[in-house]
Amino acid sequence: MPQYRRTRSPGGSFFFTVVAEQRQRLLTQERVRLALRQAIQAVRRQRPFRIEGWVLLPDHLHAIWTLPAGDADYATLWRLIKRGVTHRLGGACHNPAVMTERRRTKRQGSLWQHRYWEHWLRDDDDVRRHLDYLHFNPVKHGLAASAVDWPWSSFHRYVADGVYPADWGVAEVEQ
Numbered sequence: 001m002p003q004y005r006r007t008r009s010p011g012g013s014f015f016f017t018v019v020a021e022q023r024q025r026l027l028t029q030e031r032v033r034l035a036l037r038q039a040i041q042a043v044r045r046q047r048p049f050r051i052e053g054w055v056l057l058p059d060h061l062h063a064i065w066t067l068p069a070g071d072a073d074y075a076t077l078w079r080l081i082k083r084g085v086t087h088r089l090g091g092a093c094h095n096p097a098v099m100t101e102r103r104r105t106k107r108q109g110s111l112w113q114h115r116y117w118e119h120w121l122r123d124d125d126d127v128r129r130h131l132d133y134l135h136f137n138p139v140k141h142g143l144a145a146s147a148v149d150w151p152w153s154s155f156h157r158y159v160a161d162g163v164y165p166a167d168w169g170v171a172e173v174e175q
Contacts, residue, residue, distance in 0.1 A: 007120040011069040013052060015130040017117040018061050018078065024111070025058035028152060031089065032111075039084030043077055052127065055134045056152035057141060062134035064127065074118065082112045131158070136169045146170040 007014075020027055027036070033056065040051075049071070053064040067074060089111070121127045135158070138150035147155045147169030158164045 007118065008072040009120050010072040011067055012072065013064060013066040013121040013127055014074055015119040015121055015134075016061075016063045016065070016074075016078070018063070018082075019113045019116070020059045021111060021113050023059040026111075027056055027061060028058045032085070033152065035085045035088035036081070038088055039081045042084055043080045047071075047077060047080075049074075049077060051154070053131045053134050053158075054152075054154040055137050055150070057138060057143060062137060064121065064130055064134065078116060086111055132169075135164070139169055139171045144171075 026032055036056070048068060050066040051063060052066055053062075055062050065074065065077075119130070121130060135147045135153060135155040138144040138153065139147060144150040146167070147153065147164075148159065148166050155164065155169070159166050159168075
């Protein structure tokens with residue numbers, strides 16, 4: 001098994017991709033969204049971090065976080081959030097079709113993939129490119145005609161703050 005090396009940058013900003021197990025399309029369901037929101041709020045009360053950007057799609061999410069000075073432990077934050085969502089949902093999202101022997105042995109749920117992808121954001125330009133990427137993601141996947149049409153995104157906050165115009169991120173229609 002490969003050894004994954006996580007970037008450690010205390011106080012850094014990071015881009016994440018977190019995926020539902022076997023790409024189940026349930027993350028935008030109301031009960032899952034509520035459980036995710038509650039889990040994040042609970043973790044942030046104990047271990048504060050700033051959410052710079054966010055988009056929730058049916059089978060995955062992207063987020064940009066900035067950790068406090070001296071903190072580089074986003075792995076624990078994600079573990080606590082994923083566990084919190086699973087516990088809040090109880091059996092509501094248990095899917096026997098995706099349960100492996102390993103998951104059964106460890107008494108794990110069937111909602112989240114074990115791993116996630118992270119990228120340390122090195123400068124403001126890197127942050128901007130990743131914000132553009134996550135805000136355009138619903139359009140890229142054909143879920144919305146424009147970024148403003150997708151309800152589960154930080155895009156709306158950035159429009160209100162004047163960072164993006166409301167008509168940014170419109171799908172180009174082929175002629």
